[in-house]
Amino acid sequence: MVGTAISHDDSCHFGGGQSAFYARANTVPLPLIDRAAGIHMWDVEGNRYIDVSSGPVVSNIGHGNARVAAAMARQAETLDYAFPRLARNRPNIAYSERLARLAGPGFERVSLTSGGSEAMENAVKLLRQHAIATGRPERTKVITCEPSYHGATITTLAMNGEVMMAPFLAGFAEPTPKVPAPFGYRLPPNHDAASYARHCADCLEAKIRELGAESLLAFVIEPVGGLSTGCVVPPAAYMRRIRDICTAHGVHLVFDEILCGMGRTGKFLAAHHWPDARPDIVTLAKGMGSGYSPLGAVLAPAALVDELAALTGFEFQYSYNANPIACAGGMAVLDEYERLDLVSRAATMGRALRDGLDRLKANSPIVGDVRGLGMLLAVELVADRQTKVPFPSELKPTDRVRIHGLNNGLMIYSRPTSGGRYGHWFIVSPPLTITEGEVADLLTRLEATLADLEGDLGGRPGDKTVL
Numbered sequence: 207m208v209g210t211a212i213s214h215d216d217s218c219h220f221g222g223g224q225s226a227f228y229a230r231a232n233t234v235p236l237p238l239i240d241r242a243a244g245i246h247m248w249d250v251e252g253n254r255y256i257d258v259s260s261g262p263v264v265s266n267i268g269h270g271n272a273r274v275a276a277a278m279a280r281q282a283e284t285l286d287y288a289f290p291r292l293a294r295n296r297p298n299i300a301y302s303e304r305l306a307r308l309a310g311p312g313f314e315r316v317s318l319t320s321g322g323s324e325a326m327e328n329a330v331k332l333l334r335q336h337a338i339a340t341g342r343p344e345r346t347k348v349i350t351c352e353p354s355y356h357g358a359t360i361t362t363l364a365m366n367g368e369v370m371m372a373p374f375l376a377g378f379a380e381p382t383p384k385v386p387a388p389f390g391y392r393l394p395p396n397h398d399a400a401s402y403a404r405h406c407a408d409c410l411e412a413k414i415r416e417l418g419a420e421s422l423l424a425f426v427i428e429p430v431g432g433l434s435t436g437c438v439v440p441p442a443a444y445m446r447r448i449r450d451i452c453t454a455h456g457v458h459l460v461f462d463e464i465l466c467g468m469g470r471t472g473k474f475l476a477a478h479h480w481p482d483a484r485p486d487i488v489t490l491a492k493g494m495g496s497g498y499s500p501l502g503a504v505l506a507p508a509a510l511v512d513e514l515a516a517l518t519g520f521e522f523q524y525s526y527n528a529n530p531i532a533c534a535g536g537m538a539v540l541d542e543y544e545r546l547d548l549v550s551r552a553a554t555m556g557r558a559l560r561d562g563l564d565r566l567k568a569n570s571p572i573v574g575d576v577r578g579l580g581m582l583l584a585v586e587l588v589a590d591r592q593t594k595v596p597f598p599s600e601l602k603p604t605d606r607v608r609i610h611g612l613n614n615g616l617m618i619y620s621r622p623t624s625g626g627r628y629g630h631w632f633i634v635s636p637p638l639t640i641t642e643g644e645v646a647d648l649l650t651r652l653e654a655t656l657a658d659l660e661g662d663l664g665g666r667p668g669d670k671t672v673l
C-alpha cells in the first residue's frame with residue numbers, strides 16, 4: 207500500500223511540518239511529496255500520483271512550470287518587496303489592469319490579497335467601510351448559504367454554512383444568517399431542481415425581509431459550488447432571481463469565485479455564464495497563483511471604490527498584499543493561460559472528463575451523481591442509487607475514497623461537509639493542462655478506486671480498511 211510514507215512522526219521534537227497540527231488518530235496517512243510536474247506528483251518512495259483535484263482546486267496551470275518560476279526569480283532579483291502604503295510597484299499595477307480587463311465591465315478595480323480567506327474578509331470590509339462612509343452604518347449583516355465555504359479566518363468561519371463549527375463559534379463569533387443552497391440532486395419531497403431553486407430564492411427574499419434590508423451589507427454565494435456542496439451549479443433562473451432580489455432590496459450581491467473563478471468553469475469568471483445576473487463584487491484566489499504565488503483578489507466596480515477613496519478610503523492592508531514577486535507570478539500564470547488557451551481547454555477537456563465520469567457512474571452502483579461545470583466536477587457517492595441514500599457518515603466515505611485513490615495513484619480532494627449530512631462527494635478538477643491521454647489514465651485509475659471503495663464499503667464490518 208502506498209501513501210503510508212508519513213503521517214506524523216511522534217518522535218519528532220522540533221517542527222514536524224503542518225501535519226504535526228492535524229489529528230493523529232483515524233486519519234488518512236499523508237504521502238511525503240518530493241516533486242511534481244504537470245498533473246503528476248511523486249512521493250519520496252517514487253510512487254506517482256495524479257493530482258486529481260489540483261490540490262484544493264489550486265494548481266490550474268499544473269506543476270513544475272519553468273516559465274512561471276523564472277518570472278518570479280527575475281522579479282525577486284529586481285524588486286522583491288514594496289509596501290503599498292509607502293510605494294507603488296509596477297508588477298502590481300500591470301497585474302491589476304490585466305485581471306480587471308479579463309473580468310470585464312463592473313470589475314475595474316482590483317484589491318490584491320495573499321489568499322482566499324483574506325479576499326473574502328476584504329470584500330466584506332470594503333462593503334462595510336463603504337456603508338459607513340456613505341452614511342449607512344446600520345448595514346452590518348451578511349447572508350450566506352447553508353452549506354457553503356468562504357474561508358478559515360474568524361469572520362469567514364462565521365460566514366461558512368458548516369454546522370460542525372457551531373461549538374467552536376458559540377460565544378466567540380456570530381454565525382451569519384443562512385439560506386439554503388440550491389442543491390439539485392437530493393431534494394425535499396415534491397420538489398424538482400427548478401422548484402427547489404425557486405424555493406431557495408424565496409428563502410433569500412424572506413430572510414432579507416425578516417432582517418430588514420437596511421441592516422444588510424450583502425448576500426454572498428459560491429456561484430458554482432466547491433467542496434461545500436460538491437460543485438452545485440444553480441439554474442440560470444435562480445441566478446437571475448437572486449440578482450433581482452438583491453437589486454430590489456439594495457443588498458450587494460457577492461460571488462465567491464475563490465475556487466470556481468480563473469477559468470475553471472470554462473469562462474474566466476463563473477459570473478460570465480450569467481451576464482444578466484452580474485454580481486457587485488467578485489472574490490478570486492487559488493488559480494490566480496496556481497500554487498506558485500499566494501494571491502487573492504477583490505474585484506469591485508470603479509464607482510464604488512472611487513467613491514470610498516474620495517471619502518475615507520479603504521483602511522486595511524496586510525503586509526504581503528500586492529507583493530511584486532507574487533504579482534509577477536500571477537502575471538506569468540496569466541501568460542500561461544493565454545499561451546495554452548486554458549479557459550477554452552477547461553470547457554473542452556472538461557466535457558471529455560465529464561463524459562468519462564458519466565460512464566463510470568453508469569457502471570458503478572455507488573456513484574449517485576456527477577455534476578459541475580467545465581473542469582470543476584464532483585462525484586457524489588451513495589449507498590443506494592434508487593433512493594439516493596448516502597452512506598452512513600461513520601463509514602467515512604470521503605476518507606476511504608482518498609485512501610483507495612492513493613493506492614491507485616490518485617490524490618483526491620475530499621472531506622465531509624457538515625459531518626456528511628448533505629451527502630459525500632469528492633472533487634475531480636485536475637490541472638487545466640491535462641491531455642486526453644492523461645484524462646484516460648485518470649479515469650482508469652478512478653474506476654479501480656471506485657471498485658475498491660465499493661468492496662470496502664459493502665464488505666462485512668471486519669473487512670473494512672482500518673481508518
Ligand SMILES: Cc1ncc(COP(=O)(O)O)c(C=O)c1O
Nearest residue numbers: 321322323355356357432464465
Ligand atoms: C469557495 C471558497 N472560498 C474561500 C476559500 C478560502 O480560500 P483560502 O484557503 O485561500 O483562504 C476557499 C478555499 O477552499 C473556497 O473554496
